[in-house]
Amino acid sequence: MKKVKVITVSDSSFENKREDLSGKVTKDFLEDEFEVGDIDIIPDEKNIIKEKLLKYSNENYDIIITTGGTGFSKRDVTPEATLEVIEKRAFGIEIAMMTSSLKITPFAMLSRAICGIVNKSLIINLPGSPKAAKENLEVIKPALEHAVKMINTKKGQMHS
Numbered sequence: 001m002k003k004v005k006v007i008t009v010s011d012s013s014f015e016n017k018r019e020d021l022s023g024k025v026t027k028d029f030l031e032d033e034f035e036v037g038d039i040d041i042i043p044d045e046k047n048i049i050k051e052k053l054l055k056y057s058n059e060n061y062d063i064i065i066t067t068g069g070t071g072f073s074k075r076d077v078t079p080e081a082t083l084e085v086i087e088k089r090a091f092g093i094e095i096a097m098m099t100s101s102l103k104i105t106p107f108a109m110l111s112r113a114i115c116g117i118v119n120k121s122l123i124i125n126l127p128g129s130p131k132a133a134k135e136n137l138e139v140i141k142p143a144l145e146h147a148v149k150m151i152n153t154k155k156g157q158m159h160s
Helices: 021-030 046-058 078-085 091-102 106-110 130-151
Strands: 003-009 040-042 063-067 114-119 120-128
Touching: 003 021, 003 046, 021 063, 021 120, 021 130, 040 046, 040 120, 046 063, 046 078, 046 114, 046 120, 063 130, 078 120, 091 106, 091 114, 120 130
Parallel strands: 003 040, 003 063, 063 120
Antiparallel strands: 114 120
16 A cells, blocks of 8 residues: 655644644545555744655655645745755646646635655645645545556556
8 A cells, every 4th residue: 555644834733723624634535545644744844844755755655745835925835845855846736736726716826736756755735725635636636546656667667
């Protein structure tokens, strides 16, 4: 079973001022098909986000999902941290999430989610809204297993 790590990026959840709903929704949504570890709750600090992404990619998590920190506020730095650690962008996943979200709300255009690969881990940034996180996961979940297989296959080995 593929291993998934969920990281909630939220100052208020980290400080116990707000319950982490997006991390829980993400974990609950994926548990039927993936082995989802405990949720990490960290502050909106670029260096901490980068450190966690690299840590879990080195611990052989197949997928690392962040929730939160993708908006327009000054403290929203999850995409910047992600860009600094990934080796390859996964534009198709980003486009799929944005396209489907725009059909639901025009506010989706205000999400700056980044997806990409580092080591052998697929990193996916989700919005901090539990509703938006679940809607994005519904769109990409069918492709996640295949994405992980592709990441772990040597060039020329996989033919569908």
